[in-house]
Amino acid sequence: xxxxxxxxxxxLAAAPAFAQAPLSLExxxxxxPALELxxxxxxxxxxxxxxxGESVDESGSPFAADVRALVRRQIAQGRxxxxxxxxxxxxxxxxxxxxxxxxxxxxxLWLAPFLVLAGAGAMAWMTVRRxxxxxxxx
Amino acid sequence: xTGELGQLALCFALALSLVMAGAGLYGARTDAxxxxxxxxxxxxxxxxxVMLAFGALTYGFIVSDFSILDVASNSSTLKPLIYRIxxxxxxxxxxxxxxxxxxxxxAGLVAFLQRGGPRLTSAALGVQGLLAAAFLLFILFTSxxxxxxxxxxxxxxxxxxxxxxxxxxxxxxxxxAGYVGLSAAFSYAAAAxxxxxxxxxxxxxxxxxxxxxxxxxxxxxxxALGSWWAYxxxxxxxxxxxxxxxxxxxxxxxxxxxxxxxxxxxxxxxxFRTWTLLLAIAGFSLSLIGTFLVRSGVLSSVHAFAxxxxxxxxxxVLIVLAIGGALALFAWRAPSLQGGAAFEPVSRETTLLLxxxxxxxxxACVFVGTLYPLVLDxxxxxxxxxxxxxxxxxxxxxxFALLLLVPLGPRLNWxxxxxxxxxxxxxxxxxxxxxxxxxxxxxxxxxxxxxxxxFAMAGWLIGxxxxxxxxxxxxxxxxxxxxxxxxxxxxxxxxxxxxxxxRSEALEVMSPGQTMQVGPYTLRFDGVTNVQGxxxxxxxxxxxxxxxxxxSAVLEPERRLYLEQGQExxxxxxxxxxxxxxxxxxxxxxxxxxxxxxxxxxxxxPFIWLGGxxxxxxxxxxxxxxxxxxxxxxxxAASAQPIAAE
Numbered sequence: 001x002x003x004x005x006x007x008x009x010x011x012l013a014a015a016p017a018f019a020q021a022p023l024s025l026e027x028x029x030x031x032x033p034a035l036e037l038x039x040x041x042x043x044x045x046x047x048x049x050x051x052x053g054e055s056v057d058e059s060g061s062p063f064a065a066d067v068r069a070l071v072r073r074q075i076a077q078g079r080x081x082x083x084x085x086x087x088x089x090x091x092x093x094x095x096x097x098x099x100x101x102x103x104x105x106x107x108x109l110w111l112a113p114f115l116v117l118a119g120a121g122a123m124a125w126m127t128v129r130r131x132x133x134x135x136x137x138x
Numbered sequence: 139x140t141g142e143l144g145q146l147a148l149c150f151a152l153a154l155s156l157v158m159a160g161a162g163l164y165g166a167r168t169d170a171x172x173x174x175x176x177x178x179x180x181x182x183x184x185x186x187x188v189m190l191a192f193g194a195l196t197y198g199f200i201v202s203d204f205s206i207l208d209v210a211s212n213s214s215t216l217k218p219l220i221y222r223i224x225x226x227x228x229x230x231x232x233x234x235x236x237x238x239x240x241x242x243x244x245a246g247l248v249a250f251l252q253r254g255g256p257r258l259t260s261a262a263l264g265v266q267g268l269l270a271a272a273f274l275l276f277i278l279f280t281s282x283x284x285x286x287x288x289x290x291x292x293x294x295x296x297x298x299x300x301x302x303x304x305x306x307x308x309x310x311x312x313x314x315a316g317y318v319g320l321s322a323a324f325s326y327a328a329a330a331x332x333x334x335x336x337x338x339x340x341x342x343x344x345x346x347x348x349x350x351x352x353x354x355x356x357x358x359x360x361x362a363l364g365s366w367w368a369y370x371x372x373x374x375x376x377x378x379x380x381x382x383x384x385x386x387x388x389x390x391x392x393x394x395x396x397x398x399x400x401x402x403x404x405x406x407x408x409x410f411r412t413w414t415l416l417l418a419i420a421g422f423s424l425s426l427i428g429t430f431l432v433r434s435g436v437l438s439s440v441h442a443f444a445x446x447x448x449x450x451x452x453x454x455v456l457i458v459l460a461i462g463g464a465l466a467l468f469a470w471r472a473p474s475l476q477g478g479a480a481f482e483p484v485s486r487e488t489t490l491l492l493x494x495x496x497x498x499x500x501x502a503c504v505f506v507g508t509l510y511p512l513v514l515d516x517x518x519x520x521x522x523x524x525x526x527x528x529x530x531x532x533x534x535x536x537x538f539a540l541l542l543l544v545p546l547g548p549r550l551n552w553x554x555x556x557x558x559x560x561x562x563x564x565x566x567x568x569x570x571x572x573x574x575x576x577x578x579x580x581x582x583x584x585x586x587x588x589x590x591x592x593f594a595m596a597g598w599l600i601g602x603x604x605x606x607x608x609x610x611x612x613x614x615x616x617x618x619x620x621x622x623x624x625x626x627x628x629x630x631x632x633x634x635x636x637x638x639x640x641r642s643e644a645l646e647v648m649s650p651g652q653t654m655q656v657g658p659y660t661l662r663f664d665g666v667t668n669v670q671g672x673x674x675x676x677x678x679x680x681x682x683x684x685x686x687x688x689x690s691a692v693l694e695p696e697r698r699l700y701l702e703q704g705q706e707x708x709x710x711x712x713x714x715x716x717x718x719x720x721x722x723x724x725x726x727x728x729x730x731x732x733x734x735x736x737x738x739x740x741x742x743x744p745f746i747w748l749g750g751x752x753x754x755x756x757x758x759x760x761x762x763x764x765x766x767x768x769x770x771x772x773x774x775a776a777s778a779q780p781i782a783a784e
Contacts, residue, residue, distance in 0.1 A: 047523045053381045055525070058374050098525030105520060112506040113532045117499035124491045131409065131487065134480035135553070 030072070039072055042081050045098050046071070046088065055098055141206050144194030145284040148274060151187035151242070154180045155270035158245070162264025166257055166333050174260040181242075181249035181263050184270060188242040192226075192235055195283050199226050205290035208232060208283045214294040214702055216673035217302070224307030225297045230433060230449075231283035233310060237429070238273045240311075240318040244349065245270060248322060254329075254345025258338050261329035262322070262345075269321055272456050280449045296673065296702030305367040313360035313387055317425040319353025320390060322346060323397065324422035327415045328464055331471040339475070343405045343414060348764055350398055350418075355757035357391045362750030373708040373723040375738040377637065377746055380529050385508040386428030389501055393421040396497040403490045407552050409479035410491065412472045417494075419468060423461045424501075430457055431508070482554040489547035496540035503533040541595055541631070544624050545602030548617065563609075567601030582640065592635040599628030615763025623756030630749025636718075636742030643738045647728050653684065657739030659720055660684040664692075666724075666733055674698040676709070679724045679733060683713065695724040695735075719743040 030036040043057035048064040056064045056071075067088070074084045088096050100106045162177035164170050195208070199222050204210040212229040213222055221228075227236040245266040252259045277283070300306075323346045330342035364384065369377040378384065397417040404414040430453045481487040507524045514520050545567060549560035574597030575590045582589055603625035607618060644656040648663035655661075664680040676696040683691040693711035700707065711722045718741040725734030 045527065047525060053379055053523075053525070058376065093521060095521040095523050098523055099527035099531075100522045100524055105514060106510075106522065109506055109510045109524070109528075110532070112510075113499055113503040113536065116502035117495065117536060120495040120498045124488075124495050127410070127491060128481075128483050128488055131479060131481045132483055134478055135482055138480050 030075075035075055038081065039068075039075055042071055042075075042084060043068055045085070047096050047098050049092060049096060140194045140197050140203065141284045141286060144191045144198075145282070147187045147190040147194065148278060148284075151184050151191065151238075152271060152274040152278065154184040154187065155267045155274055158184060158267030159264050159271055160267075162260050162262070162267050163332070164264075165260030166264065166329070168257070170260075171256070174256050177260050177263045177267070178249040178252075180267070181245045184267075185242040185246040188235075188239050192239045195232060195235060196223060196226050199223060199232075202294065203290075204292070204294050205286055205288065206283075207285040207287040210287050210291055210294045212295065212297055214296040214673065216293075216702070217297060218672050220304070220307060221297060221302045224301070227310045228297050228301045231277070231281045233314075234273065234277050234281050234433075235283055236311065237314055237318060238270060238277060240314045241266070241270050241273065241321060244318060244322045248325070248349075251348075253348070254326065254341040255338060257333055258326070258329050258341055258345060261332045262325040264332075265325040265328045266321065269325070269460065272460070276449075276452050276456065280452050296700070299674070299698065299700035299703060299705050299707045300371065302673075302700075303367060303371055305363055305371070309360060309363045309367060312356055312363055316353050316355075316357030316360050316394070317387075317390060317428065319349055319356055320394060320418075320422040320425050322349035323353065323418040324464065327418035328467060330415065331467045340408075343401045346418065347401060347405065348761060350394065350401060351757055351761045351764065354391070354394045354398055355754050355761065357387065357394055358750055358754045358757065361387050361391060362747050362754070365750075366747050369743070370710050370712055370721075371707075373710055374736070375637075375641065375643070375721050375740055377634075377743070380507070380524075380526050382508045383432050385504045386431045389424045389504050389508075390421055390428060392497050392501040392504065393417060393424055396494045396501075397421050399490045399493045399497075403479075403487050407479045407481065407487060409481060409487045410494075411475050412468075413494070415472060415475075416468060419461070419464045423457070423464070424505075426453075426457045426460060430454060480553070484550065484557045485555045486547060486550045486552045489543060489550055492543055493540065493547065496536055496543075499536045500533055500540065503529065503536065507532070538591075538595065541599060541627060544599060544627065548606060548620055548624075563605065564602060566605055567598050570601035571595070571598040573597065584639075586639055589635055589639050592631055596628040596632045596635075599631070600625045603628070615759055615766070619756045619760035619763060621756075622759060623753045626749045626752030626754075626756060628749070629745050629752055630747075633742045633745030633747070633749060637740045637746065640741045641738055643736070645725070645734060645736045647732050648735050649730075649732050654735065654737065656720070656737040657718075659737075659739065661693075661722075661735075661737060662689075663733070663735060665731060666727075669696070671698065673702065674700045674707075677724065677727070677733075679722075679735065681711070681722055681735065683720070693720070693722050695722045697724045714744055716744055717742060 030039065040057060044055050046056040046067060048054045048056050048059035048061055048067075050061050050063045051059045054064075056067045058064075070088075071084060074087065079087075085097065089101075094101055100109060102110055158177050158180035161173040161180060165174035165177050167173075195206075197203075198206045198209045199213050200219070202209065202213060202215045202222070204213075208229060208231045212232070213225045217225065226232040245263060248259060248262055248266060254262075326342045326346035326349070330339045333339060361384075364387065365377045368379065368384075369375065397414065400410050400414045400417055403409045404411050430450070433449065433453060479487065507528055511522050511524055514522060545564055546560055549555075549563055550557070571594040575594030578590050578593040579585065603621040606621035642657045644654055646652075646654045648654060650663060650665040653660055653662045660683075662682040662684055664682055666677045666679045669676045669678045676698040678694050678696045681693045681695070682689045683693060691713060693713055695711040696709040698707050698709055699705075708723050713720045718739060721738040721740060721743075723736040725736055727733055
């Protein structure tokens with residue numbers, strides 16, 4: 001057992017993780033790593049409208065390049081993430097957000113998995129109770 | 139000539155599938171041994187003719203017979219032989235023919251093995267025949283691969299360059315083996331509902347189990363292969379995109395996994411009998427829905443070759459009939475199933491039930507996430523995106539909860555288990571989990587709770603599996619198989635976490651001789667040469683991996699321009715140590731010999747697919763144990779029943 005723990009530890013030790021200032025598709029970027037990180041995170045939340053489900057961060061399309069430039073410009077102007085998102089949604093609609101907003105027409109989307117979980121859980125509970133009664137009576 | 143032969147073979151296959159459907163269903167009666175023999179022969183005959191048709195189309199592709207429309211629009215003489223062959227299923231018509239070929243192979247296997255006795259087999263063949271007939275009609279009327287083109291062109295249009303890749307040549311057959319393999323489970327489930335006698339009905343799970351396993355193994359491999367392809371081909375190092383087409387293959391996998399676990403309980407203790415039936419129906423239904431999503435053009439992607447509304451409509455009718463029919467049969471017959479096992483709340487049965495609860499909820503996430511935007515768009519034209527952040531919030535925690543319970547299941551006895559004892563036997567696994575979590579906390583940057591949790595979880599899963607394997611030396615293959623499959627989950631989890639959280643990347647415009655740094659690596663750009671491929675022109679970069687001022691390796695990522703389509707595709711260069719990947723993609727030409735180069739270092743990336751492989755190995759081992767031992771437990775009197783019932 002101890003060997004295994006050791007192996008696991010070595011394995012983790014051999015896979016060091018590097019925190020590097022990440023770069024975007026355009027080599028030119030913010031000199032401040034915090035702003036750069038903000039831009040990258042925001043870009044990942046935005047969908048490239050002309051691609052197949054790629055985010056603005058990954059896509060090589062001109063549209064994505066434009067949005068990246070826009071995000072960076074607005075960050076440089078000191079606008080918040082929320083303000084930038086609102087600006088883009090006003091222009092392109094909710095479609096541009098990778099994470100669908102929570103609003104009346106997406107309530108079902110957000111709740112459905114947990115409703116299924118609750119429903120299935122309740123059914124499982126009843127099944128177990130029935131099985132237990134059967135076990136008790138036999 | 140071959141085209142007409144293929145067409146004729148398809149027509150014969152259709153006729154035989156109808157014979158198989160009629161005779162098979164009739165053969166479910168006690169006194170119909172002649173019909174049963176006929177159904178089996180028809181299944182084997184259909185297999186022969188579908189193979190002929192498939193062979194004819196393949197021949198057309200190999201010799202580049204451009205008088206066949208399908209070949210002319212999807213192949214070319216310039217392609218290497220392997221891609222001329224894989225081009226057979228790299229298009230809508232051919233891929234549907236492959237679908238029917240796999241369906242016929244399973245039907246042939248069902249007829250050959252006669253698992254569950256003649257009457258159950260016969261009814262299953264009947265259902266399989268109905269499915270085959272529906273798909274053959276679909277092919278003949280909306281997607282005929284043998285249509286002629288006159289005059290024949292001198293050169294074909296070629297295959298989508300993204301699909302010209304060895305990984306993707308194997309991906310569709312693998313995935314289809316999984317999708318369609320679930321049809322055998324579906325057919326057996328329907329057969330169990332059709333055949334009235336209780337003694338025969340009880341046979342279906344045991345009869346269908348090998349098919350479920352084959353399907354699950356193939357799906358696991360197919361999904362892993364597809365994700366690996368996306369990783370090295372799409373050029374930015376991602377491995378899973380929550381793309382609707384990927385989701386379409388994930389849903390049957392989730393339900394198939396649930397089915398394997400539920401069927402285990404049904405087989406061993408008679409629990410969840412109706413539920414297992416329903417799952418078998420749901421699994422194949424999701425395969426059909428996946429086919430519809432991918433093939434109808436509702437979703438556009440590299441997978442959607444066809445955007446033809448008649449085809450979409452036809453598949454939709456087919457789905458409604460298959461699922462509706464099966465559910466109607468279920469509603470009609472299932473209430474007569476003698477139900478209900480007796481077990482305590484702490485027991486193997488309960489853990490298998492919880493497995494199903496979480497897998498269903500996980501599947502619901504994927505289902506809703508995939509279909510909700512489509513439905514919303516159809517209802518009032520509102521467009522929303524459901525991207526990775528949605529699945530990170532819904533799918534991830536549900537799956538995480540499932541993983542937490544995984545090691546517990548195999549340690550509880552059937553009917554009545556000892557929770558305390560089970561937990562005690564898991565102390566070492568808890569230790570490993572703690573060590574793994576703390577190690578990540580200590581060494582990994584950036585610090586993240588997710589990483590700590592994920593590695594603790596991986597340690598928990600792998601640790602428990604190792605205890606299992608050590609403790610149960612010489613035990614049944616089944617115990618070993620489940621330990622392996624569960625360990626695979628842990629391995630994949632490490633890969634996913636490492637790649638997602640700790641990837642470092644660099645992108646620079648490089649002039650020849652310039653160096654760049656990514657993670658621990660120093661790379662020197664040595665310029666680009668032009669290379670001529672069989673059907674593409676490529677710019678090949680030479681990038682030296684420097685090790686203390688010396689060159690230790692040369693990586694050569696390419697940018698290929700496929701001539702027929704005028705499409706550019708990047709061919710990445712990946713160098714792996716097994717623990718991390720160095721991943722290079724060549725970007726734009728910036729003039730004067732300067733190019734953008736994208737580099738990633740993905741820690742633990744190979745573990746993602748290694749884990750998939752380990753899971754699949756677990757499945758193979760289980761299958762092997764299953765087929766080696768004919769009738770493992772005499773605990774059920776029913777196992778001798780099918781012969782007696784005749």
